[in-house]
Amino acid sequence: MTVTLSDAARQYIALFEEETGATARDCVVFDEDEKRVVFVVKPGEMGQAIGPGGRTVERVEESIGADVELVEDADTAEDFVANALAPAAVYNVTISENDDLLAYVEVAEEDTGVAIGADGRNIETAKLLADRHFDVDDIQLT
Template sequence: MKVTLSDQARQFIALFEDVTGASARDCVVDEENDRVLILVGAGEMGQAIGPGGTHVREVEDKLGRDIELIENADTPEAFVANALAPAAVYHVTISRNDDMVAYAEVAQEDVGVAIGKGGRNIHAARLFAKRHHDIDDIQLT
């Protein structure tokens, strides 16, 4: 699946990679919530965050926006679980009918975390799941 990046997103990726040393696979500028969503290479989340969060804070300071990171994964199921982090996701099932829907079993106490304030977290998860795995929707169970 091909992902198209804006010029601004490419600039943000370059800055992110220079500061953190981690690779960025995708970037979406969420103007509505004044944040930048970055898809980090699988296994590179610790490098992206840095000791005590120093790397991500430095990128936030340089951009003047909040940065939210999602870790990439090889399978759609693992990708959805990562996209909903830090919520505890027990299991993800992908249903392929007319639409492709991911059903994520989330710990009851973490449903609010998975959804996020005003639906921000679930929106970001759905956006990246569509862009990278052609998943039309994510439903929490």
């Protein structure tokens, strides 16, 4: 899977890696209205990226001037989708390969709102990243 990065995303990755010491495998920069940047972090490096008490990621937010969200990368589409929907409690992810590649996600009932996010922001981000990394066409909560 080839992920194409914008110039801004490449610059943010360099800054992120310099500030945190963690490896960013992808970066999505959302439009000016949202002022939000999402980094996909190498597995096992989330703690390093966040830092004690969240201070490391806060420094990145200050440097970028935007909210920063982190998603841990994974080897499988199922694990990646679950990570992209965190902190929602995901019980199971099933990938269906018919005409389209679909991810069906079982989420704790009390966490459905967390998985969807305000104005659908969380689920849309998860769909975008799952498509970029695993060609998943859609994510359905069950």
